[in-house]
Amino acid sequence: MLEELEIRSLGPIHHAVLRPAPGMTAITGETGAGKSMLLNALRMISGGTAAARMVSPGEDGAWAQGIFAVSEDSDAAAIVHGAGGDVEDGEIFLTRTLPAKGRSRAVLNGRSVPRAVLGDISGELVTIHGQADQLRMASAGRQREFLDRYAHDDALLDAYRSAWKRLNEADSRLRGVTEQESDAMRKADYLRESIERIDRVAPHAGEDDELKAMRDRIENAAEIARGVGGALAALDTSQMDAEGDVPGALPLVEQAVQSLRSIHVHGEYGEIADRLTAVSTELSDVVFTLGGMLGGEEEPQDLDTINGRIHELDELTRRWGPTLADVIAWREQAGYDLEDLDASPERVERLREERAQAYKEALAAADDLHEARKAAASELAGRVTDELGSLAMSGAALDIEVEPRGRSAAPDPGDFGPLDANGVDDIRFLFTPFPGSPKLPMGKSASGGELSRLMLALELVAADRGMNGGEDFAMTFVFDEVDAGVGGKTAVELGRRLARLARHAQVIVVTHLAQVASWANAQFVVSKTVDTKDDDAGADTTVAEVRDGARVREIARMLAGSESEASLTHARELLASSGASR
Incomplete structure (x- = not known):
């Protein structure tokens, strides 16, 4: 969970501190105020690409730091330990320094690390769903992992992985002996020819x-x-x-x-x-x-x-x-060695049979896993499609293909046929954003807002399924543009579903809709101020949490663009209704 995000000299933000709520946090503000810089800061500490143009004008460099709460037995903590760091008091500090000139520097808990290490750690802590970000579910590997977690097929996965391990071990032994057999055949030919030559001369000491x-x-x-x-x-x-x-x-x-x-x-x-x-x-x-x-x-x-x-x-x-005595002794030993080498074909045949059996068992385990995945894919696709209908995407659908690769007989050493480390299946998530659209791979089939809502639907189904392993708030989800093209009752449903996801995970949403923001446990406003007394000072962007009356006024602004009595009354009613429903 993200406990704190601090930013210095990044774009229009000279200094800001964001402490999001454990549940749902809304980030609001007028267009152009600088909300995107908060997302850029998260991308920076997540090991993303950072350009020098992001540094505030006149500053030597930008700086961003995220403090995350983690458990000692989490995957993120394991990565920290693997990088030579420690988790102190259950917290991880991810820091990135971006100079105006030169290369950026990545820091983990006060120690410089490769930028990729921040990416590995943040991949276990924060997921950004936005048009500028690679979708968490864009790769085939991520889609397979998501489907397996939904299917709760851990026992079948373990059985397959055990069979896969046995197959690899049998294959390794066979390849080793096969290679040895070639060497043995060459050595046997050499020994045989040498013995024949010595015997033909028949020397005596x-x-x-x-x-x-x-x-x-x-x-x-x-x-x-x-x-x-x-x-x-x-x-x-x-x-x-x-x-x-x-x-x-x-x-x-x-x-x-x-x-x-x-x-x-x-x-x-x-x-x-x-x-x-x-x-x-x-x-x-x-x-x-x-x-x-x-x-x-x-x-x-x-x-x-x-x-x-x-x-x-x-x-x-x-x-x-x-000496001739050495020649005679060598010939005697060569005879014994030749007898041992001539027995190797029987061993090769035995190992071939063992590998064939291991291959057969791995195929059977892969078939069991395939059936579980296929059943889970149908259920998952149906539930996500139902969620999309409640998110102003009527007619949109998710289809999940689980296609087994073609069968083959037990192949030669080094060839595993249709099998790989994850089974026998090619898995694809295909998204239909509107009626009549072809089924297209995720990430290439919709606008930023539609993709964000698709990801929200997937995360909702995952949360309902208990796919976070019971460790609530282990992941921070950031949604940008999720409200694009949404309004009215649909906006209320969108906010309701974000709040539902926030029961199990930390949710940060950048939104322009009061109906969405009203569901948040905390709300931060990004605003731009201009110092009229100093024309050279320019504009400054601030990030501040709004509570009580200040939050009512911000909701009213989002509703009507003003703080009229009617808009304030509507804002209070909206906050009360969302709070009660939450």
Whole structure:
């Protein structure tokens, strides 16, 4: 509820304070007095566009502030908390500063915030119905929300939203696994090809080192032969078929052993002979080994085969190494991984079945919600049309279309067919402003006054239905031009219905009709005064509450344009009659 609206240097208003009543407040005054500035101030603190031309001439800037009473558990309070603010003593301060030059500044409870934050908060607190404002019910989303609140289909909505959540979760799992399946298929192909390549080469640990050693021997065979041959010739000339009188080392050692054995004198000769025998045995073993080396040389053509094999092994270690032991270990693990990946198609099929079931359940829940909406739409449209007949709009009608989108089989992941987060319905509010007019979307089908009365009819039906959740005066409704083209008894009915709405919500109405203003709990007059003593002072606009005799005089002015005794008497009677009926 709006507790106070304060304005400084906005258009013709240098300073004004408006403290509307909890119920219905009427704002009256002569045409051109500046009533529109009050609406502009509300738009400013609601985050609307503000132009520098709105600043009073000669002033540095304009300023507007609205103080709203809210409950701690309200949606508005939640938005304040989300913006990093606090609700102190159950009040919210929305402030907007508009400099003559430069950008405006939005302030929430004394802290600067983005302008959009004021819009979000004020959207829960105040609704302006006027030609210059976007209708609260112009968007399809707002129309759907309004219809759902009227239908009291919370249980069906909750059931659908739960089904929608399950569908999204199942869809997310399926999409994740499907994407994983593609990756898994690519990985499985890689593993399979890699295993086949390793198995085709069939390496064993250390084979590359063995082959490289063998290659070295082949490539250096001549040098090896010369060295080994020389060693053998020095050790035992008989191994090399060498001719000459110089014996090798081995026969000479054996000859030395025999010479020592031939000594029969007691001494160390036998021990030395034993030691030489051991040397002879070792030399014989060396001669045998060297002889084998000369006899085991690889054929020259084997070098190409060995180099080819080494190349194959190097390719394996470059990709899966760095050693052949690593390659062999990788191949073993790859076999296990391939077995796990080959099982993924079964999991995908199971998730497809789960998603199909979730889709079927969501469609069923959406159908239940559709039926409730369709029944509520017929009732709501009929009641609003009846209200329009009492607001000087005979022949006008509201039609509400609830059309389900086309069905489809369980779609692929990421495609939800006709479903969205709100069900399966396309909902449209269509207004026929006069007989013979086509049904047109709201906001594009009538004058400002007709639209205001349509919104009044909708808000009346909503209030009667208890659609404010039992929290009276949580919303402030502002009606401008609602009395356009209305007079006589219809004006009285208009005032009566505004007062009826004010039983559950705060209502502020800008009106030229005494029959409407007389129903208000409080009345403020916007008037323009001119200082005749100072020609340079210009005009000043004031906003003042009128009570008792002052209010009688204002009602009389609205009735007859004067304060004659007849008009004053009529004003008193009108106020008394409206007050008693209220």
